[in-house]
Amino acid sequence: MNSYEIVRQIGEGAFGKAFLVRDKHGGGDGRCVVKHINLAKMSAREREASRKEVMLLSKMKHPNIVAFFRSFQGVLYIVMEYCDGGDLMKRINMQRGVPFTEEQVLDWFVQICLGLKHIHDRKILHRDIKTQNIFLTSGGMKAKLGDFGIARMLNNTMELARTCVGTPYYLSPEICESRPYNNKTDIWSLGCVLYELCTLRHPFEGSSLRQLVGKICRGRYNPVSSCYSYDLRLLLTQLFKVRASHGLLQEMRQLLIGWCLPDHILY
The missing domain is CATH 1.10.510.10 (Transferase(Phosphotransferase) domain 1)
Incomplete structure (x- = not known):
């Protein structure tokens, strides 16, 4: 996570938070979203669901699907595309x-x-x-x-x-x-x-x-x-x-x- 500068928090759920960040080493705008998921609060089934999300995101490469960039284990971080137009x-x-x-x-x-x-x-x-x-x-x-x-x-x-x-x-x-x-x-x-x-x-x-x-x-x-x-x-x-x-x-x-x-x- 040292490669990212937190801009602001943009969401929060039962198991973690979502942050708008800026990639310090990225070109252009460099903004993306990081989901910080607290695995310790989860049951084994919920932890497996989180890992499955990472697996699914890694398979999705399409202009009409939010892009997945990378993930970090331990405390689970999922880095994905920032959509500046909201939902x-x-x-x-x-x-x-x-x-x-x-x-x-x-x-x-x-x-x-x-x-x-x-x-x-x-x-x-x-x-x-x-x-x-x-x-x-x-x-x-x-x-x-x-x-x-x-x-x-x-x-x-x-x-x-x-x-x-x-x-x-x-x-x-x-x-x-x-x-x-x-x-x-x-x-x-x-x-x-x-x-x-x-x-x-x-x-x-x-x-x-x-x-x-x-x-x-x-x-x-x-x-x-x-x-x-x-x-x-x-x-x-x-x-x-x-x-x-x-x-x-x-x-x-x-x-x-x-x-x-x-x-x-x-x-």
């Missing part, structure tokens, strides 16, 4: 009710899809896709997926995971109903992010977890404004199909291909 949730809050243009929504959405494709191609589920875990750089023009703390490596692309994790607003029907799920659970969360970009609010909300789960399992949400195109609104209905048939998935593929969007998200 997408903060960007949404900055709108103060003024909707994004469809062009901006689709621009970010395509980038998030490309980052997710990179993860899924490597047999990894993110499992916590939400606006807080999507970061912006280049004046807010570039979107990057981050925070792989609860990501899971799959033994093969169709292995089914059963652990109930993630942020409640973004949970998929499969998780709520304790059904097996695979890559599609990330796709549901992706739909929640797209809806939030269009409406500046969550698609599924409730006064209690039980009420929230009921709405998710029924796939009921308020429609998106008609100021957005029919195709964009149709895409949302397809992403939120509780039990999508093969025929519907084919329709979505054709819609995405027409938009020149990556059709991997449909599996």
